[in-house]
Amino acid sequence: MAAETILTAIGKKAGELAVNQIIIDGSRLCRVREDLEWIEIEMGRIQSYLQDAEAIQLKTAVVSNFIREIWNLAYDVEDIIHTYFPKLISSWSQWNGLLGFRHMKSARAFSKGVEGIRKRVEDITKARKDFEADARSTSLEAVTTYPRQTFPHADEPYVVGINTIVEDLKQKVLDKDLHHPVVSIIGTAGVGKTALARKVYNSVRQHFDCAAWICVSERPNEQQLLRDIAGQVGLEENKMEQNFETNLFELLSTKRYVIVIDDIWRTTAWDALKIHLPTNSENERQIILTSRIEDVGLYVGGTKSIFKLQPLDLETSRQLFYKMIADDPQNINETQYSPQLKNIGEQILEKCGGLPLAILLAAGLLRGRSDSAWKGVLEGILGMGQDNDKWFDIFALSYKDLPLYLKPCFLYFGFFPEDREIEAFDLINLWAAEGFIRGSEVREVEEVGDDYLNQLIARNLIQVNQMKLDGTVFTVQIHDILHSLCIREANEINFFKIHTDAVNWHSTCKVRRIAIHNSDIGPYLSLHPQTSRIHAMLCFFPKFGWEEMIDPKKNEKREGRVTKNLLQDSKSFRLLRIENDYIPLSVSTEICNLRQLTYLKLANISGPVELPSAISNLKSLLTLDLRESWWGIYVPNVIWSMKQLRHILLPPDCRTSKYRWDSLGKLQRVEFSLTNLQTLSGLSGELFKADWLYKLNSLRTLGVYNPTKTWSKDIIEVLSDGAPVSHKLEKLWLHTYKDKQPILKLPKLKSNSLNLSRYENLCSLDLNRLKMTELPQHDKLPPNLTILTLAFTYIEKGPMETLKKLQKLKILQLLMCSYEGKELVCPGEHGDFPELEVLRIEGLPYIEMVVVEEEGMPRLRDFKIIKYPGYSKMPETRIPDRLRNIIVMTTE
Template sequence: MVVETIFSAIGKKAGELAVKQIIKEGSRLSRVREDLEWIEIEMRRIQSCLIDAEAIQLKTEVVSDFIKEIWNLAYDVQDIIDMYFSKLISSWSRWKGLLGIRHMIIGRAFSKEVEGIRKRVKEITEARKDFEADARSSSLEAVTTYPRQTFPHANEPNVVGINAIVEDLKQKVLDKDLHHPVVSITGTAGLGKTTLARKVYNSVRQHFDCAAWICVSERPNEQQLLRDIAGQVGLEKDKMEQNFETNMFELLSTKRYVIVIDDIWRTTAWDALKIHLPTNSENESRIILTSRNEEVGRYVGGPKSLFKLQPLDLKTSRQLFYKMIPADPQNIDETQYSPQLKNIGEQILEKCGGLPLAILLAAGLLRGRSVSASAWKGVLEGILGMGQDNDKWFDIFALSYKDLPLYLKPCFLYFGLFPEDRQIEVFELINLWAAEGFIRGTEVREVEEEGDDYLNQLIARNLVQVNQVSWSGRVASVQIHDILHNLCIREANEINFFNIHIDAVNCHSICKVRRVAIHGSDIGTYLSLHLQTSRVRAMLCFFPEARPEGWIYQQKKKEKMEGRVTKNLLQDSKSIRLLRIENGIISSSVLTEICNLRQLTYLKLAKKWELVELPSAISNLKSLLTLDLQESWKIYLPNVIWSMKQLRHILLPPDCCTPKYRWDSLGKFQRVEFSLTNLQTLSGLPGELFEADWLYKMNSLRTLEVNKPMETRSGDIIEVLSDGAPVSHKLEDLRLCANISNLSELKSNSLNLSRYENLCNLDLFRIKMIELPQHDKLPPNLTILTLTHTYIEKDPMETLKKLQKLKILKLLFESYEGKDLVCSGEHGDFPELEVLEIDDLPNIEMVVVEEEGMPRLRDFKINPSWQCSKVPETRIPDRLRNIIVMTTE
């Protein structure tokens, strides 16, 4: 829970060695110990007050003020603990164990602050009596928690009643006689415009030469949107450097493209985009747009382009509602619903008004509760009792948040810190929650596993949408609907949970805000508003990626100006625990200040066009759990990184090295004490900066990605991985990528991963070999295998067909140099394979799948090599001809 998280700082601070020593040796500071014990006990009582207050669905102004006062009290307690204990520790360090008068002064000041806290706690305790009865009478029935699981709606949203609409729009998009290239889908927020557009897009994109999807939202960055389009339609890297708009226009003029422009609010956004998009219909290109504003659709495509999406009728609403209530939507049994339940359901549906998002959220409120009249009636009364907004659907949206257990509320609110319509990587999201202390591991479960459970509960309630699912079946990326994004911001403002800075500050009590997100603007503008930053615990900066003409000069000029204000910000924000900077200024002076943030637990720096030289002072960050640099262009990495034993996740970019002219300060030739025993993720590991034997100490590793695995300081990483015992029994994900200029040939018998029983995903890139190792040398539970530039001469199918758990096989870019690929039809060959992708194999002439081969295959793609556009001949069973996709370019 949030309050529990805040008050856990007490135990953490008291547990620090210097504080323990002060309290132990200084009898005159016994009052400090007593105050700490009182705070810890009393704050847990206050937490129960918050739980009772949150249970009241219909909140009066008195109750809302009470909740806000508890939050403010929690913030103030955290500030007092952080401030005085840092002073005690600092004083102890300087006096080297001598208990001086300064300690007494600090201790007395701390006790004086606690006296003020005592008075406020007494007032809160008295106020609790005023609404305890209401809390008991109006709280909804407890909801069952949801263990880790996969969701049927992960790959395809659970919608009903739109298949006919999808088919009509598909025919319209593919209609060669369409006189205007635009199809406009308009309607109220929450009707499912994006879902409909996605279904149409996925069903037609294979008919076009190239495709792109962009989300415009309310405050678009048109330059970044154009760059997104350019990247998706395949504009070459060198043509992205200068005049990319012109180069993109020329490319699209020669292609038949389909582009989705999702959630466009204003005609001005279209005016900025259209001049760079050839919209003549001669090559039958198409633009699909979605908008809440019918006039925008009319302006862009004319009245004939409009498709007005309507609310669901009652029959379709019922289908969706009853489909989404069970934990497993594929196992629906409507007979379990009595007439009394159906009557209550009809009243809930009436409140939903045919809006799919409202229906999904209402079903999410019921899911996990008992199928009983009392449980359903409690939800109905909760919806009717909200009555806080003129929006007829808002009561359901608000109740979906209010009904969350206290420990899930901050996790949901965190989505509001990200830009609207942002697709969020689950790996990053859970690490942010962990850095904040919202989730904690147990003796039997890792913190990441707890985070998965929390996210699953939010997904099960339909508050969070799944975008992508990983090879293992876990959710990989998520987002929330923009209506719910606005709800997050609204609720966060009520308790000063965070502040979003775009062009103006939208928080009425910024002085106590603990989290700040800067969207699009710069840090200098934020500071110019004379905001206090000393209380900030988390800062997330989302700056646009843009490289206009003359960008180098502009960037240097901006760096001199903004680098100073960023440095000043960090100097004044010593309590920051979480820092995320995306495309902002990351100068050496800024990095120096970052290394002084001793409480930092999470650091992400994403700088796509410039070098980031990480200083050796990074080792000062003794609390750092996650270091994410993978979205940076190039990193200079100091050796001290291998001694930061508390790190759990390190993510590095492909280009990572030691500075040439600073070997002495970075210790390139000094022996390093490797201490990363807690590390779970090591992505982008530069082999030349690593010693292969260090792997033996990484027994918690789950994900390992190594660049240049055969070029380490000592030994060969592949040899270590193939040694008698696995380096980590927990290893699930392994990617090995050799240097393109040094393709050392790997002997087929030297790779032995058979002892890695949990290794499910294996990616070999530029690992040259004549033939694959025997199947019994590969991981026994291998689920996905990707081979790229492996130059195998012997048909790999003979080995791979014996992998009993293999579901996805990708043979890419010169992975195989032979002419024929043959899958026999013998029983037991490829028993689980579902996806086969063959791409850019220049010598391939024939692909054969015998009659009984690959019995579960559902996705079969063959793309010819750019060196030879000839499509290979295929001999496959009729059952596979319906699923095979073969491109001609």
């Protein structure tokens, strides 16, 4: 939790506890009430101190230490309340209101802890005077935010002056006569290497059989990088399990491929990758790499491969600058800026030194601000002067200028490995679990998180990598320079620590959050045997630690060190995320004893995971994310009674018990109570009774996975009932049968059995493996549907006559085997498909003709037809001339 957020929450919590029944009734607890009232007042005062300290533009050591002390104080007060009040309430309940020994002992311990806090508050009040002389009378004006719902620069970032370079490199990649197998884009950090590589990659990838993009970074995991390549070039799933490197090599040996290796630092990383990439194949191959280090490019591709990307000249810098601060980037009007503002802009541009990233951040500081604020920005940039890197001042000011509530959200990006692509959904849930974002009577906490994310994007501090079909953000990424800034600022206030193979911080640090990056946690535990203060841990590719191991000296099995030294000792855990590891049952049991846990994610775990019934102990858990546990997971029925849960995400292979006879409802009565649930994804019939859906009246996203015909019918009946299961439902996907089941032999769903017309907020519908003769009539579909995806529905009757009547439909995807007809006709009468913008036709085995009538689809801007190898020939088309420039017909 951010210091300011903690202080606010503590003050509020203390006020609530001060009037708690156990305090009122217990006359001997008047001291506790006095302590709580004091905490409520003092935390508000300390919060104002923090705001004053953060407003100082030039951070001295005194100021930095002062801020760090406030962070530590906030965490310690929070620990005291969370430690003692559950004990007070529990013992009060056990003694039926009597002041028992344990009750009074907890009360005395609480008061003793507050005494120590009082002394620290006095010290902080005195220390405040030491930095007041450094405070400046003016501070940067609060920025006017522009929450964005769509980001047109997500796929192609705003770059200027490189079109000629892109064309030159494109020709170099595609020139079969000269054939340059490697193109090395070399340049300083932030100069735009990745943006240039992305433009070249997107313009040439359709000329190759397959393509892949990987980010290597400073500490790569070569095995995972190869798996990323394998996944992108289409290596079959069964060939990913054993000898996947050999299988990848054999696949690429038969393909024309282009692979981007972004941000590679060392030749050793290339040596580890190249032995699995065929280099003497008769087929064309192309490597595009980016690096800060010219010697790496020379080593990989030789002198002829090198292209040095230089900073922008002044005129090009000016174009990018005014493009980024304009309200409408397509309509730039420099005359709206006075000569004085232009002069300030020129000084800022000079400080940027032609570095595109610096220009983007400077524009993010100025966009939407008043004229008087431009001077403050310039003063802030000139006043930083703490780093030898002339550009870093702008980066640091961009962080410093953030409102207090956004700073911890931004710092959280440093928690992830460098160049990591992060799902917006994951990030917002982490923020919520930490308490950085809070809902209100007007907005849900997830909506506040979306707003915070949009503010960071509007400031150009993070970039959008992938968009959802509805135009909202799917994944984001942070530039490695800003990633370093996050780590630097986090170290200043002990916000988190990164643990790698090298021991990189002092053992006396009060660490609250740790991230394990491709390393063994053992050295950390040897330095930090007391881990009770840890609130959050994110493990990315950890080595050892969790699994049971053989002691080589005693030749006996012992539990993983983390199980014994970390989970058992750290009862304050709020967040736990483990990726790419093995989780024995003993660890699962320990996890279920972390009673403060608010967020749990287990991803890419090697082997099945079993969660015991003790998971019901996690009374504060908000997010349970198991969707990437591909080896299967056993989830107890008690999760349906955990009423505080907001997000449950399950994998396809999910069961209630290891024993087949222990199925739902046979051994125990399940109390279903999930009134706060927002997301339920990966639901299957073995875990869930269809009529429980009636109790999910807060649900916004529902993903159903039906392994049985009977349950499939039940779930559709409930969804099609007279009243919707949730008026808030926005996204629904129904995947009826498992991939390996013979779907063609299953009975067809009657078109009139599915009725979603009462779901007025349902905007996205995905029907997959739901076999039907024809679509339901348009008045049986959601009235405000904007996105429709069909796959393996085997529709026999042309669907367009129904779909043309959906007045809000913007995106239509007819994917694998969704339609079995030979001709697909899109009507063109007035009022047909009035809002449709995207049409994707992919993998229809019998299609021979696609027709769009003259007036049909007036707003269509993206039209793609994809034929898979081995299917019938590419269909013919009869379409209006206005669509000739946008249609793409390809084989994938």
